Amino acid sequence: MSAPARQAADAAIRSGVRLCELHDIPAFEQVARLFDDIWHPDPTDPPITVEMLRALSHAGNYVAGAFDGSTLVGASAGFFAAPVGQVLHSHVTGAVRRGAGFALKLHQRAWALSRGIDVITWTYDPLVRRNAYFNLAKLAARPEEYLPEFYGSMTDAVNAGDESDRLLAVWRLTDPHVVEACEGRPYRPEVPADAVAGVASHQGRPMVGPTDARVVLVALPEDIETLRQQDPGLAKAWRHAVREVLGGMMAQGARVTGLADGCYVVERT
Known part of the structure; x- marks a missing residue:
C-alpha cells in the first residue's frame, strides 16, 4: 500500500467509515439525497445531479463515498481539469460524520497520485471559518x-441571500506541508510580530485597517452562516470587507x- 493510500485508510479507521468509488445509480441517488440534506437546495438547482454523477464516473472521473455500514455519510465528486493530466478539480464534497470529509479528501489525494496527478483544486466561501x-x-x-x-445568485439554504x-x-499533493497534514499534523503558518490587521473584528463587526505591511492578517467572522440568517446587513459588511482587503491584495500578487x-x-x- 502506498503512503497516501495508507494515510487515507488510517483516516477512515479513525472516523469509522469505509471509503470506496461509486459506479451505480443507487449509489448516486444516495449521494444526491445526502447533498440535499446538507445544503437544502432549491429542487430545480441541486449541487449535482444523479445523471451528472453517472457521466463523471463513467468517463473515469472521481466519484467516491464514505459509508457507515450501508449508510452514506460523505461523498465527493471531481473531474479532470487543465492542464490536462496534471489537475483534478474537486467540484463538491460533503459529509455528516466527523472525520469523514478529511478521510474522503485523503482518499481523493491517493486516487489522484496513483494516476499521475499532483494538484487538486476546489472553491470555497472565504468567509466560512471552519x-x-x-x-x-x-x-x-x-x-x-x-x-x-463566482457562482452568481445561489438559492440553497446555506448560501441564499449572500454573494x-x-x-x-490549490492542493499541491506532494508539498511537504501537505504530507505532514495528511499524517494528522495541521499546518499553522508563522505570524511575525510586525503583522498588521487588514481586517479585524470589533464587537463582531469588520474593521478595515492598514494593508501596507509585509504581512497582513484578515479576520473572519465566527459563524457567517448564522450571521446571514440573523443579520444579513452585517454578513454583507463582512463580505465586502474581506473582498476589499483579501481580494484586493491577492489581485496585486x-x-x-x-x-x-x-x-x-x-x-x-
Missing part, C-alpha cells in the same frame, strides 16, 4: 485566486500562507 481551517490547516492547501460572485465570492484552493487564530495570513511577495 472550511478555511479545514482547507488551509487540516489539508495544508493554499488559496491562489479570489473569485468575486457567492469564492477562493480557489500577495499570497495567503495559511490560517492562524481565525485570520488569513497574507504575505506580500
